Amino acid sequence: MWRTVGQDKAIHILKRGLARGRFPHAYLLSGAPHVGKMTLAIDLAQALNCLQDDKPCGECSQCRRIARGLHADVNVVAVDAGELGEGRGRVAISIDQVRDVQRQASLKPFEGRHRVFVFDGAERLSEEAANSLLKTLEEPPDQVVLLLLTSDDGALLPTLVSRCQLLKLRPVSRSLIVRELETRHGVDREKADEVARLSRGRPGWAIDAVSRPGALEQLNKTFGAIEGVISGGMEARFSYAADLAASFGRNRDSVRQELALWLEWWRDVMLAKEGDPGIVTHLSRLGALQPLADALSTAQVARAINAVREAEEQLDRNVNPRLALEAMVLALPRR
Numbered sequence: 001m002w003r004t005v006g007q008d009k010a011i012h013i014l015k016r017g018l019a020r021g022r023f024p025h026a027y028l029l030s031g032a033p034h035v036g037k038m039t040l041a042i043d044l045a046q047a048l049n050c051l052q053d054d055k056p057c058g059e060c061s062q063c064r065r066i067a068r069g070l071h072a073d074v075n076v077v078a079v080d081a082g083e084l085g086e087g088r089g090r091v092a093i094s095i096d097q098v099r100d101v102q103r104q105a106s107l108k109p110f111e112g113r114h115r116v117f118v119f120d121g122a123e124r125l126s127e128e129a130a131n132s133l134l135k136t137l138e139e140p141p142d143q144v145v146l147l148l149l150t151s152d153d154g155a156l157l158p159t160l161v162s163r164c165q166l167l168k169l170r171p172v173s174r175s176l177i178v179r180e181l182e183t184r185h186g187v188d189r190e191k192a193d194e195v196a197r198l199s200r201g202r203p204g205w206a207i208d209a210v211s212r213p214g215a216l217e218q219l220n221k222t223f224g225a226i227e228g229v230i231s232g233g234m235e236a237r238f239s240y241a242a243d244l245a246a247s248f249g250r251n252r253d254s255v256r257q258e259l260a261l262w263l264e265w266w267r268d269v270m271l272a273k274e275g276d277p278g279i280v281t282h283l284s285r286l287g288a289l290q291p292l293a294d295a296l297s298t299a300q301v302a303r304a305i306n307a308v309r310e311a312e313e314q315l316d317r318n319v320n321p322r323l324a325l326e327a328m329v330l331a332l333p334r335r
Helices: 008-020 037-049 061-067 095-105 127-138 158-162 174-185 189-199 203-211 215-231 234-250 252-273 283-295 298-316 321-331
Strands: 026-030 074-077 115-120 144-150 165-168
Touching: 008 037, 008 165, 026 037, 037 061, 037 074, 037 115, 037 144, 037 203, 074 095, 095 115, 095 127, 127 144, 127 158, 174 189, 174 203, 189 203, 189 215, 203 215, 215 234, 215 252, 215 283, 234 252, 234 321, 252 283, 252 298, 298 321
Parallel strands: 026 144, 026 165, 074 115, 115 144
Antiparallel strands: none
């Protein structure tokens, strides 16, 4: 009943440790966003607390409560989504959150065999929070397992990484994602194949796309906005940058996801430019991609990709978001 798709190596390592009754007190699950880190973390939390011999069964009371997020001994720690005045949200996992974990970890499990703490986005631990968590990793309480999830293990303190067993989750093949969408989510073959292509190896993204109403329509709307910026004048570009900067103040993750779509767009332009449109991710937009690819040089496309990456880096360094995004749109080539 492991629900994680396409991560057989990581699952084998976990199952072997569970079968022997010997496993680390901390794991670091590293991989791209939506590749399956949280699903694997929940699978492991169920396996650690499952009441049946074949773990996780997915059917016992422990497995069901964990799946529904109701289990007292399984907690997810993430950046606090609450507001901090003037519409600004938290940007890091705080030391207070880590201290709360340490307080709970000192207690015996309430309803299961193990307490499991999942740090979703461990790269966002503040410096003092990371140093405080390090103390727990050095002297872990009995019956406690810590799961650190990250898209960038290089952003974590090396001392944190060294005290965890690292499991790297890789992009999943398109065929496996198609099968998952067809068998578990009832998606027809044609749509499953299209979504699997768009997912670029991320099962979580694919499942969200077919489960959330309007997800694909929103994706097309975003790409329409990108095309409008590329073909528009300075006023359109500055207007887009201002709107995106305002969104950054409300929801940083949504802006990062939009910049990731910019990179996907320019990657597809580069593929079309180099005469390989067959592996373009967004085939349905090839009609807009190809004329742009024909009009630009390879160097111009490369500079556009670098401009988006520079904007991402500046936002991570807390540069003024409007200035960072204006610099990006000014650096983009025009048709």
